[in-house]
Amino acid sequence: MIHPIQGIPYTNEQLNFHPNIIKRLKRANGYLNSIIAMLDEGRPCLDIAQQLKAVEKAVTNAKKALVHEHIDHCLEHTVTKSGIGVANAVREFKDITKYL
Numbered sequence: 001m002i003h004p005i006q007g008i009p010y011t012n013e014q015l016n017f018h019p020n021i022i023k024r025l026k027r028a029n030g031y032l033n034s035i036i037a038m039l040d041e042g043r044p045c046l047d048i049a050q051q052l053k054a055v056e057k058a059v060t061n062a063k064k065a066l067v068h069e070h071i072d073h074c075l076e077h078t079v080t081k082s083g084i085g086v087a088n089a090v091r092e093f094k095d096i097t098k099y100l
Helices: 019-039 046-079 087-099
Strands: none
Touching: 019 046, 046 087
């Protein structure tokens, strides 16, 4: 995979955090599948709302983990190893933090 700002391939270290994100998203997917089944079964709205809240939390946690890992690994690499520079790292930091 090529980094969109740096134009260079991601390092293995930068990609190693993805299994954690995938695990979190699979959990959210499981919640969604449960909600669909609950709707098909005519379960009470309160139970469904509770599961929807669980989906929101799982997706929010996945997003936070992705942003934090990006800051910890990708931006550090941008500044220290790629030679792109601090200005691009700051721009990229601002870009990703809007998703928090």
